[in-house]
Amino acid sequence: MGKIADPARKSIGARRNPDSADAILEAAEAVLIEAGYAGFSIEAVARRARAGKPTIYRWWPSKAALLLEVYQRQKRVDIPDTASLEEDLVGFLINLFTHWRETSSGSIFKSLIAEAQSDETAAAALAGYAGGRRTHTGQIVERAKARGEIAGDIDPAVVADLVASYAWRHLLINRLDEPEATIRKMVRYLLQGIEAPGGQR
Amino acid sequence: MGKIADPARKSIGARRNPDSADAILEAAEAVLIEAGYAGFSIEAVARRARAGKPTIYRWWPSKAALLLEVYQRQKRVDIPDTASLEEDLVGFLINLFTHWRETSSGSIFKSLIAEAQSDETAAAALAGYAGGRRTHTGQIVERAKARGEIAGDIDPAVVADLVASYAWRHLLINRLDEPEATIRKMVRYLLQGIEAPGGQR
DNA sequence: TACCCATCGGAACGGAACGTTTCGTTGAAT
DNA sequence: ATTCAACGAAACGTTCCGTTCCGATGGGTA
CATH class of the missing domain: 1.10.357.10 (Tetracycline Repressor, domain 2)
Structure with missing residues (x-):
C-alpha cells in the first residue's frame, strides 16, 4: 500500500492505469459473455487481459467489485x-x-x-x-x-x-x-x- | 422412506440409507441457516452430519442437487x-x-x-x-x-x-x-x- | 544521460472447496 | 458364520481466491 489513497481506487499514483484498467474490464466482460458466471474467475480475466492477478487486485478489492463495475459499464x-x-x-x-x-x-x-x-x-x-x-x-x-x-x-x-x-x-x-x-x-x-x-x- | 432403494436415487441397494440421508439433509439445512449460501459447502455439511463426503456424493450428484432437495423438503x-x-x-x-x-x-x-x-x-x-x-x-x-x-x-x-x-x-x-x-x-x-x-x- | 521508483506481468504461495479414489470397518441379509 | 454393499475417514489432484515476491518496463527528474 502507498502513502495516500485515491478515494475511489486504492492505489497511489496512476501512471499506466487507464490502459490496464480498460483491458481488464473488457476482458472481464468477454469472459462473462463467453463462459457465463460459472467461468468468471479472476484468473480467467487475468489470462484474457494478459494481466497479472495482482494488477487486478490493485484496482478492485474483490471479485464482486470487478463484477459490479463491469455491470455499471x-x-x-x-x-x-x-x-x-x-x-x-x-x-x-x-x-x-x-x-x-x-x-x-x-x-x-x-x-x-x-x-x-x-x-x-x-x-x-x-x-x-x-x-x-x-x-x-x-x-x-x-x-x-x-x-x-x-x-x-x-x-x-x-x-x-x-x-x-x-x-x-x-x-x-x-x-x-x-x-x-x-x-x-x-x-x-x-x-x-x-x-x-x-x-x- | 422404505427399506429398499428409492428408485429415484442412483445406487443399487440401499441398506443404511434413510438414517444417513436424513442426517445429511438436516445438516445441510442447518448449515444453510447458520452460515448462509457463502458457508454452504459439501465439506461443512459432511462435518456437521458426521458423514463422509463420498456418502453425500453417492446420493446427490452435485451440490446443486442437495440444495434442491433441501429446498423442496x-x-x-x-x-x-x-x-x-x-x-x-x-x-x-x-x-x-x-x-x-x-x-x-x-x-x-x-x-x-x-x-x-x-x-x-x-x-x-x-x-x-x-x-x-x-x-x-x-x-x-x-x-x-x-x-x-x-x-x-x-x-x-x-x-x-x-x-x-x-x-x-x-x-x-x-x-x-x-x-x-x-x-x-x-x-x-x-x-x-x-x-x-x-x-x- | 543517468537515476529513481511506481506500476507492471509472471510465478509461486497458503488456504479453501470441489469431486474422486482408496481403505479398513460396520452391520443387515443370507 | 459368511457375504457384501454402504459407511467414515483420510488423502488426492484440481481449481480458484487473494497475497507475496521478483525482475522488468518506462515515465519523471536532475
Missing part, C-alpha cells in the same frame, strides 16, 4: 417516450429483453444477483439499484403521471415495482423470449382501470 | 382460502414472507437462484418450478376464477405471474419486511377492475 437501455404509458412500457420491456439477450448483459445482471448471495458489497449494490427512484420503469411511470395519464390515487412506485419484478423474474427463469403479444397482454392487464378521469388516451 | 406455506381473492393473495404473501424470513427458507431459495447461475440442473429446476401450473399463486387465482370472481377475459396466469414476480424480487433485494398495508396496496392495485360482472364480493 454496460450501456443503458433506451427508454421509449411515445406519450402513451402502454406503448412506453411494452417498448421498454421489449428493448430490455432484447438488450439482455443480445448483449448478454442479462448474464451479467444475473451474475450480480448470484454474487449478492455471498458478497455483502454486491447485495448492497443490488438493493440500492432496485430501491432507488432512478429506475427506468420508475421514470416511465412518473412521466405518465405528470402527463395526467394516471389517476391521482395510484402510486407510480407500485406500477414500477410490478413491471421491474416481472422483468427480473423472466430474466431469472430464462424467459426473455416472450412474444410481444404476451408482454402487451401483461401490460394491458396492469394498466386496466388506472386511467385518470380526464386522461388523454 | 421445506417449502410448505399455507394457502389461505377465504372466498375472497384479495384476502387470499394478501394472506398468502404475508405467510410467504414470514415463512421465508423465519425459517430461513428464503435463504435457501435465494441460494437456489444463485446456484442456478452456475449449475444447469438448478437452472432447470428453477425454471420448471416457476413455469409449472402448480404454483401457489396459480392455485389461488384459478380458484377465484372458478368461483366466478374474475372476468372471463382475464388470464389467471398473468395475475399469478405478477404476484410471484413481486415476491421473488422482494426476496432478492431483502425486502421481506413490507408492512401488510404495502402488500395490500399492491394487491388492491393488481385486482382493480378485474371483478366479473356478477362476481360475489
Whole structure:
C-alpha cells in the first residue's frame, strides 16, 4: 500500500492505469459473455487481459467489485417516450429483453444477483439499484403521471415495482423470449382501470 | 422412506440409507441457516452430519442437487382460502414472507437462484418450478376464477405471474419486511377492475 | 544521460472447496 | 458364520481466491 489513497481506487499514483484498467474490464466482460458466471474467475480475466492477478487486485478489492463495475459499464437501455404509458412500457420491456439477450448483459445482471448471495458489497449494490427512484420503469411511470395519464390515487412506485419484478423474474427463469403479444397482454392487464378521469388516451 | 432403494436415487441397494440421508439433509439445512449460501459447502455439511463426503456424493450428484432437495423438503406455506381473492393473495404473501424470513427458507431459495447461475440442473429446476401450473399463486387465482370472481377475459396466469414476480424480487433485494398495508396496496392495485360482472364480493 | 521508483506481468504461495479414489470397518441379509 | 454393499475417514489432484515476491518496463527528474 502507498502513502495516500485515491478515494475511489486504492492505489497511489496512476501512471499506466487507464490502459490496464480498460483491458481488464473488457476482458472481464468477454469472459462473462463467453463462459457465463460459472467461468468468471479472476484468473480467467487475468489470462484474457494478459494481466497479472495482482494488477487486478490493485484496482478492485474483490471479485464482486470487478463484477459490479463491469455491470455499471454496460450501456443503458433506451427508454421509449411515445406519450402513451402502454406503448412506453411494452417498448421498454421489449428493448430490455432484447438488450439482455443480445448483449448478454442479462448474464451479467444475473451474475450480480448470484454474487449478492455471498458478497455483502454486491447485495448492497443490488438493493440500492432496485430501491432507488432512478429506475427506468420508475421514470416511465412518473412521466405518465405528470402527463395526467394516471389517476391521482395510484402510486407510480407500485406500477414500477410490478413491471421491474416481472422483468427480473423472466430474466431469472430464462424467459426473455416472450412474444410481444404476451408482454402487451401483461401490460394491458396492469394498466386496466388506472386511467385518470380526464386522461388523454 | 422404505427399506429398499428409492428408485429415484442412483445406487443399487440401499441398506443404511434413510438414517444417513436424513442426517445429511438436516445438516445441510442447518448449515444453510447458520452460515448462509457463502458457508454452504459439501465439506461443512459432511462435518456437521458426521458423514463422509463420498456418502453425500453417492446420493446427490452435485451440490446443486442437495440444495434442491433441501429446498423442496421445506417449502410448505399455507394457502389461505377465504372466498375472497384479495384476502387470499394478501394472506398468502404475508405467510410467504414470514415463512421465508423465519425459517430461513428464503435463504435457501435465494441460494437456489444463485446456484442456478452456475449449475444447469438448478437452472432447470428453477425454471420448471416457476413455469409449472402448480404454483401457489396459480392455485389461488384459478380458484377465484372458478368461483366466478374474475372476468372471463382475464388470464389467471398473468395475475399469478405478477404476484410471484413481486415476491421473488422482494426476496432478492431483502425486502421481506413490507408492512401488510404495502402488500395490500399492491394487491388492491393488481385486482382493480378485474371483478366479473356478477362476481360475489 | 543517468537515476529513481511506481506500476507492471509472471510465478509461486497458503488456504479453501470441489469431486474422486482408496481403505479398513460396520452391520443387515443370507 | 459368511457375504457384501454402504459407511467414515483420510488423502488426492484440481481449481480458484487473494497475497507475496521478483525482475522488468518506462515515465519523471536532475
